Amino acid sequence: DGGITQSPKYLFRKEGQNVTLSCEQNLNHDAMYWYRQDPGQGLRLIYYSQIVNDFQKGDIAEGYSVSREKKESFPLTVTSAQKNPTAFYLCASSKVATYGYTFGSGTRLTVV
């Protein structure tokens, strides 16, 4: 079955540490996205990519980095510069020419 796989489901980060969240899709979608979800704030866009080797900052990109070396993969690194990283992170994908995202099941990141 086609879909988006996010891993790990839960992740704990120590102060000053970089961590990488994985996102893989087998839907043959061109566009991929990373969102952060906090209680009462809705989904906020971190980064998005419409084609391989190209990506754009979203509304809250500071303290995060991404790469898009393969169409199927769009990993997100939460760097030590992100001062409040505890949140639920969602990866999504879509066909460029259509609308409607397919979301992964999310990664819950906690700073310890």
Next chain:
Amino acid sequence: QKEVEQDPGPLSVPEGAIVSLNCTYSNSAFQYFMWYRQYSRKGPELLMYTYSSGNKEDGRFTAQVDKSSKYISLFIRDSQPSDSATYLCAIVTSGTYKYIFGTGTRLKVLA
């Protein structure tokens, strides 16, 4: 003013009730309107998608868009306990893939 406003709830209804969930938006350039359902600790799933004023029906779900009032609604008929989830509205402008999401309304359907 937020681009999209959504009542966070929680909204509790008895099983079988008709549920009305609503969002208002401020930018008349928005053209595409979606409703997502999100169960606890899961990713959202697309329920309804529409791009015109009027109603769109899919089973027990009806999406309604009123562009003149900048108001969108999702109606759930014969609500079930399995409908208990958070419902997110999402709006996007033609030519961009950056959606604007509402904060979500938490719905609880009581058996």
